[in-house]
Amino acid sequence: MTDLPPYPPLDPTTFDLIIVGTGVPSSILAAAASSSGSSSVLHLDPNPFYGSHFASLSLPDLTSFLNSNSLSPPPHPSNTHDFLLSVDLVNRSLYSVEISTFEPDILGQHSRTFSVDLCGPRAVFCADESINLMLKSGSNNYVELKSVDASFVGDSSGELRNVPDSRGAIFKDKGLTLLEKNQLMKFFKLVQTHLASSLTEHDETAVKVSEEDMESPFVEFLSKMRLPPKIKLYNSPSELLFLYQMSLQMIRLLILVCRIILYGIALLDHDQDNKETCGHVLKTKEGIDRLALYITSIGRFSNALGALMYPIYGQGELPQAFCRRAAVKGCIYVLRMPVTSLLLDKASVRLASGQEIFSQKLVLDQCVTVGLESLSPLTDQQKETIRVLVPNEISSKEKIARGICIIRGSVRADISNALVVYPPKSLFPEQLTAVRVLQLGNGLAVCPSDMHVLYFSTVCDNDDQGKAALLSAMSTLIREQVPENLQTDSIVENDTAVTKPVVLWRALYVQELVKGEFGGDISSTSSPDGNLNYNEIVESTVKLYEQLMGSGELFKEETSQENTAEEDDGDDVIED
Template sequence: MSDLPPYPPLDPTTYDLIIVGTGISESILSAAAASSSSNTSVLHLDPNPFYGSHFASLSLPDLTSFLHSSSSLSPPPPPSSHDHNFLSVNLVNRSLYSSVEITTFDSSIHEDHDSRKFNVDLCGPRVNFCADESINLMLKSGSNNYVEFKSVDASFVGDSSGELRNVPDSRSAIFKDKSLDLMEKKELMTFFKLVQAHLADVATVRINEEDLESPFIEFLDKMELPPKIKSIILYGIAMLDYDQENEEACGGLLKTREGIARLALYITSIGRFSNALGALIYPIYGQGEIPQGFCRRAAVKGCIYVLRMPITALLLDKETGGYKGVRLATGQEIFSQKLILDPCITVESKSMSSLTDQQKETLRVIIPKAISSNGKIARGICIIRGSVKADVSNALVVYPPKSLFPEQLAAIRVLQLGSGLAVCPADMHVLYLSTVCDNDDQGKTALLSAMSTLIRPQVPESLQSDPVVENDTAEAKPVVLWRALYVQELVKGEFGGSISSASSPDGNLNYNEIVKSAIKLYEQLMGSGELFKEDNPTEENDGGAENED
């Protein structure tokens, strides 16, 4: 590969663990393995010139290039001339992205501003609850020394009329909420008191076992909560995707036990940190800072990092079929006991016909297979001038199922972020949208519906001879300057013995499920053991806490 930097050969050439890709799962695993008491030697590679893989935060040109280059299958590597006792199995990258549409509505976004002032998330919208597992793991590992967070100002539940109802995050917020009448405020306060008493294990007011095993929606009905309050609890706090009034559509209703656990996460997040006003926080410079924080921690513990370094083949023992190592794009062969791969890496189809059953078992988790059966996530990014809510810069908006149109099967989440988070210039905001979907058209239709509710329709520059006049009776909507729409496949991480695969970004708002998957994979890889058990989170960092551009 002629575009590779002139890297010298790696030394050493043998490691306990090789990891390819610097996404959330991979970065947690590299930091945990490098920090383990067994002194695991780790080589961490990434074919990209940046950290984060599918969880990265990129400039607009880099985001555009990544989505377009990743929306088609990469060609197979050239034949190898190596002759030894190993079988070489070629690798290719499969696409996680489809239906990529990128539109510039106002060319001044590229002319008047340095487009590299934008730090745009590939996997948005994404936030961290103050008490969720990703924050706990960062605190435990010391990775928090390298990432700074700010509070998300407010959360809303929206509908097709354009109304945005507050999601209250405290008793005072409930009383100040003008969208709730006195009776609704009383009902919501009573419900929260019951949940808090249950979580505090107050015997006289605990929710009984029968209710805990019943559908959450039935429990809310039993509490006689009105539809408006139920919608806020189910979709604005518990962050459910599917219509809980329709068991067939959601593929199984959420049980009250899990619903209460989700409310507990929200409640315990409020007030955990003195500089966070509500339950949600977001990292300055974008979500890509989180995997980079874990990578920095891994580097402090001895992990070796090489960016811009693809692997082109796996090396298997010809006799046993067992995994031995990888071949880098430079041609160098590196060996390890274990290997973790980015979710888009798979075996070249032509190589499959020559493999024995034993060799196929070694490669089981990365053998080409249909990945659309795991579901899809439609994602949208808009650069806007203005705000979707007056006087609010950083905000989350959730549109519950059927709130925008009758065929809307899943909730749509929208996250607006401003310049205070160093993600865009001062006069703009970045808007992230996502929804889970069965197919590309369904997902993009849902996102466009949310956009049309929040954003003023853009007029082509050729027709903008006269100034746009806003309706005096309507609140001015923000105007979109740039937009990206794409659909991402959902790939779950899988343990395969010597070769394992990491997870792609999921459709959730936070990282809890991805972190749980990474912890489980670590336990399987290492035999047992607690992540970062021997680490000291108060240890002085290496001076790299500031952001690196």
């Protein structure tokens, strides 16, 4: 930043809302506040790119960002004045990072052609709230999404079982037995009938899941729905043997079907069979809602074959789309501009340029906190004003372990873009949470044509636990480079792992989970969570907006003519 020319002073110097950080939550807030027509918004970012911790970066930029955010930098020099009470702001360390490069020459030639996500693996359901907000705000005109080709449930043996996304897909799936197809189709029919009946509340003949079942654990409801029908009493040994064999088959079926539904479709993190270690036991009502999201996503858009989509050029396109929409509505953007301190006596902030900007409402990025040495002279009331910026040691200790692998080849020769889920205990007995893997290829403009990018993630309590799960999933899907002096014809010929794609570059990093919080004059946004989609982030952002701006509508419906007049040239790629 010292090499850049100084910024000219901002004019005006007073805004209704100042937002620091251009991640997904911040960008939605900026677009919504700007679209309201009643608020002037200044949107700042200390980085030279949009997206903050939701950005998509080249390999050199990704490495630099991870390393710089794994160490807490010293606080900015405090420019205090006798008549002002200044509180210094510093960046909180969010990551612990390990990066390995196996073929530096090859990667060096293509390093700038990669667009790698910081918050992966992540995709969007065609019917989820982030898509609805994009359609409502007009941000969809600035981003193009493509369908994720397939989803699988994997295990330690390397087998990948297809996750069928509809009753038709179940019928065509050659990997499922007839009994498995019948049970899955029966369950899909039940969910679809229940959802349809919810729209006809006065129809007493409609099939619905009972209120008692809706409040029960989802895993118990699944077990109940997969029980075999009542069988008459068997007397002969042959009939008893048949019953025993059928019971074993039903148990195997129950385990497989439950794994597909719980972790491949509902996309749960924790082991639902172990209530002692499960971080969140899902109720049937929430489970049905998750299945409804999956089912209603299928076929919503003509350019998405399945339930999931991914933005071309990476997840960083989503916050940029909302930022561009905000700019159209009058929001002012300044990159490479950190906020160095709060001036509590004047309801203002001091920028790195030295200029003071005034606003009664301030929303900061999740990594921004206060220098502890600044707290001592404050009164209790002043400390309460900035409480959302003070690290809370008692808050949730849950973390997210993430991994990125650049590979030569594909985990499935016939598929480029795919989601793979490893349910709890599927990789090793001590695995407490699911591991999700998203493979993306050149068709999404994120890597060269002969390579793929793999994203891994799992929620965890500590670094060692998370990394162990990620490394186990990596060893199941890919293989590391073998030095040439160790390769022999016999090794290559007999090694079954030779068919696995080869890893060229790998990063492992454990991220702290920071919840956003409303604090009146000063609020903060959430860090990337461990979910595949953005629904929880959107939900918390909508709540924060309502607290900041009142209970008004997040985005006013806008006519297609208005959108067409204001947007850049280009084809709409998401149409409701």
